[in-house]
């Protein structure tokens with residue numbers, strides 16, 4: 001089968017290590033199932049793998065792609081929860097299993113014609129979502145769902161700031177927080193992206209812009225470029241939830257502000273299978289659909305990642321093999 005494969009790693013030139021090539025068809029072992037890929041989506045995680053961040057070189061070559069929707073050999077239409085872990089090793093939450101991984105870390109990923117995944121990770125695809133839409137959800141949307149509702153406890157009426165609007169996690173966070181009844185502010189770096197934030201239901205601001213009020217919750221996966229602004233936008237006792245650090249992971253922590261304003265800084269990673277199921281139900285019930293920037297073939301995956309690295313896209317980029 002054909003697949004998009006990480007063959008080498010380079011922090012500054014990540015796409016040099018990406019090849020579309022023939023790979024052996026995967027065969028399921030005990031407890032795992034083959035899924036014929038109907039759609040997959042791109043995530044920043046794939047770029048980190050190609051940069052050599054969080055993915056040891058010994059694990060190459062590795063088929064990329066965390067997110068997939070497809071069909072099993074017996075015709076079941078499924079979405080694959082992207083966190084692979086043992087709930088009992090994480091106190092009932094597989095994202096807290098110290099050995100948990102993401103699809104494409106210890107097993108080959110979704111940018112291929114077929115993938116083999118643990119049977120436990122299969123979730124029935126709701127009829128209300130296409131394969132392309134469903135393939136956008138487990139990692140970016142699942143992470144946003146967990147950040148907002150499990151970790152930050154966002155409630156109707158809360159004020160929420162999302163740092164960045166155009167990306168996968170951030171566009172999902174805006175959409176889900178709006179649907180949950182929060183007033184959502186979002187920063188974005190260009191007028192076009194600010195308009196996009198508005199189309200998702202947020203009140204847009206330029207990056208670093210002064211909001212009309214302080215907020216209970218900030219969603220920040222941008223990191224160094226936005227951290228100081230995130231802390232300044234919080235009410236006393238407010239909470240910033242981070243799931244990433246696209247622009248750098250070591251900003252000034254501003255401990256004086258954190259203790260004096262009694263702020264809370266919490267992390268969030270991935271989503272449990274149960275959270276992805278809840279997300280799918282919520283989206284089907286509310287008729288929410290992820291924004292798809294473009295649908296490309298395997299041969300165009302490099303262009304898709306280039307657009308992602310340059311920030312020249314809105315929402316999610318989907319691949320149909």
Ligand SMILES: NC(=O)c1ccc[n+]([C@@H]2O[C@H](COP(=O)([O-])OP(=O)(O)OC[C@H]3O[C@@H](n4cnc5c(N)ncnc54)[C@H](OP(=O)(O)O)[C@@H]3O)[C@@H](O)[C@H]2O)c1
Nearest residue numbers: 044164165166167168169188189221243244245246269270
């Ligand atoms: N822990 C987890 O489980 C988990 C899961 C998913 C993602 N992540 C991490 O979360 C981050 C986002 O992932 P993604 O897949 O959503 O990436 P993405 O689609 O490429 O989105 C990147 C976002 O970052 C913003 N951004 C980038 N550079 C910026 C800068 N210099 N200043 C301000 N904003 C900037 C963009 O805002 P604009 O709208 O202004 O362009 C955009 O919204 C990545 O670091 C990823 O590794 C973590």
